[in-house]
Amino acid sequence: MKIPVKYIVISAMIVLAYSCSVIEKASQHGFDSDYYIYRSERERAQKVYADLTEEKIDVYRVTNNKIGKKLISIPFSTSDSIDDNSIKFSEKNLDIDITTVLLKYRFSAKNLPAQLVTDFNAAIYAGWRHDNYFVKTSKDPLGNYKNRIVNRGYDFGIFTGPGTTLIGPFTTNNAFSNEYYGFMLQFGIAGFLESNIASFGIAAGLDYLLSEHRKIWIYNNKPWVGFVVGIALN
DSSP states (O other), X not given: OOOOHHHHHHHHHHHHHHHHHHHHHHTOOSOXXXXXXXXXXXXXXXEEEEEEOSSEEEEEEEETTEEEEEEEEEEOXXXXXXXXXXXXXXXXXXXXXXXXXXXXXXXXXTTBOOEEEOOOBOEEEEEEEEEEEEEEEEEOTTSOEXXXXXXXXXXXXXXXXEEEEEESTTTTTTSOOSOXXXXXXXXXXXXXXXXXXXXXXXXXXXXXXXXXXXXXXXXXXXXXXXXXXXXXXX
């Protein structure tokens, strides 16, 4: 399969044009003041606005897209009692991030064994993110209880970006005797499990070599699977 030059140019422009803004957005994966779907053992699922401060979370009902009366306040400060009311905030939104495939498994080609590679690569990722924020209560040595927010979520989407790959006798089936690192573009899909700090997942994709040796590179436009990670920068 031959990838048209215009798609290569578009991919490169996306990486260059949005890299700065994506770095800013990549850190915005935490629980912030925003609209959520609120669920608890005492309240039915409903849309709310959560106003987050260092001391507490004030939760307001939302009716007809207008913020109404306060539903509940959740303090972060310690107390001598525990509220066993299970609380969860949920949201869905578009996620744009910078990712890298840490381990890439290339399947056997040209009667040569499969390869596990760790060559440099980076990509811009866009997907649909589902986040669940749970209010968890812990007990300190003095017997006081403290609330905290724990994030659990998942994410599915597509990615594209640059990378390097070794070109040599093995990867060209002995058609090229020297060795060098070639520049390539990668395309694919990925799924992530989300946490407060990082995102880990599985990716599948194709690589397109940009040098003239793409015709003899045995992995050009061949599928691979890999372990992908995205790190929140905050």
